[in-house]
Amino acid sequence: xxxxxxxxxxxxxxxxxxxxxxxxxxxxxxxxxxxxxxxxxxxxxxxxxxxxxxxxxxxxxxxxxxxxxxxxxxxxxxxxxxxxxxxxxxxxxxxxxxxxxxxxxxxxxxxxxxxxxxxxxxxxxxxxxxxxxxxxxxxxxxxxxxxxxxxxxxxxxxxxxxxxxxxxxxxxxxxxxxxxxxxxxxxxxxxxxxxxxxxxxxxxxxxxxxxxxxxxxxxxxxxxxxxxxxxxxxxxxxxxx
Amino acid sequence: xxxxxxxxxxxxxxxxxxxxxxxxxxxxxxxxxxxxxxxxxxxxxxxxxxxxxxxxxxxxxxxxxxxxxxxxxxxxxxx
Numbered sequence: 001x002x003x004x005x006x007x008x009x010x011x012x013x014x015x016x017x018x019x020x021x022x023x024x025x026x027x028x029x030x031x032x033x034x035x036x037x038x039x040x041x042x043x044x045x046x047x048x049x050x051x052x053x054x055x056x057x058x059x060x061x062x063x064x065x066x067x068x069x070x071x072x073x074x075x076x077x078x079x080x081x082x083x084x085x086x087x088x089x090x091x092x093x094x095x096x097x098x099x100x101x102x103x104x105x106x107x108x109x110x111x112x113x114x115x116x117x118x119x120x121x122x123x124x125x126x127x128x129x130x131x132x133x134x135x136x137x138x139x140x141x142x143x144x145x146x147x148x149x150x151x152x153x154x155x156x157x158x159x160x161x162x163x164x165x166x167x168x169x170x171x172x173x174x175x176x177x178x179x180x181x182x183x184x185x186x187x188x189x190x191x192x193x194x195x196x197x198x199x200x201x202x203x204x205x206x207x208x209x210x211x212x213x214x215x216x217x218x219x220x221x222x223x224x225x226x227x228x229x230x231x232x233x234x235x236x237x238x239x240x241x
Numbered sequence: 242x243x244x245x246x247x248x249x250x251x252x253x254x255x256x257x258x259x260x261x262x263x264x265x266x267x268x269x270x271x272x273x274x275x276x277x278x279x280x281x282x283x284x285x286x287x288x289x290x291x292x293x294x295x296x297x298x299x300x301x302x303x304x305x306x307x308x309x310x311x312x313x314x315x316x317x318x319x320x
Contacts, residue, residue, distance in 0.1 A: 062297060069295060117298075124283040125256075125290070170279055 001222050003028035006075040008068065010034045010058055010115055011085030013044040015184035016134065019210035020082050023218045025049035029080060032071050034058075051075075058085045058111030068118035077126060080221045081119035083112045083133045086152075088186045090145045101148055108152035109159075116163050120172060127171040130221040133160050135176040137236045153178075157232045164230030173229040175220045180236025182208040204237035245318070246311050248291060253307060256280075256287035269306040292318060 007024045011017040012033025021033040031050040035041035038055035045053030056067050072078040086108045112133050123129030138146050139153025160176035181198040213235045219225055250265050257275040270276055285301050294317040304310050
């Protein structure tokens, strides 16, 4: 499905990022994954069957640009970028610290933007490429206690919609996935009651898995999705918030 | 400088798909349809590849003409 393609997955050391790196590698792509910690990135790359694992702080625009250029140069091209790196910290409206706003927006919004910018530049010359960014169901519908995170993910969805409009004529597709409640480290803080409540609201009757999201991303970056761009695809089992 | 300008001229012609009518040496951003914001990204990527240099975001935005591009590449290559 992805034989001969070169892919980059940011935030690939765990959860959805790791599952995505593995799914793309299993589909035949040469995958480079990144994480903030180099040792963990290398370990994750070995676990996922990726070609390499590199350290990257997506809030550093220069570092993102250098890494993306480096990957494209080493492998001769860059076909697929999954801008997955992100953070989630809950806080009720009256308890939101300025630092939380800064760190969440710089990682989730600016980090995604840096990655999409660098990816577009790397893909522009060949006039082909597929980018997927990680939005969230709470970015589409809101969620109590997640005002900052929801705002950041709404921004991410609109990075996809806007970039798709700019880059379409250059043959570059940009889509977003909006996961519902996925069983990862980010949601490990949920109580059993909270998990049961979410499952109760989900028509498909379970939490999502990282593989559920990874499979959708693998489709979106493949040629099977060659006429799909600017979309935000819910991966949520029908969850209604 | 002349060698850089010559190579850069070739990059402009290829990246922006220019024909022989265009006065490349005096070209400015948005002078022609091909050099819009999307064309600019392709041009910057082509220059980076050709000269093995890397522009930061401010430089990308400030690259407003062929002459400015020559100065930028010359400056980066001297470092």
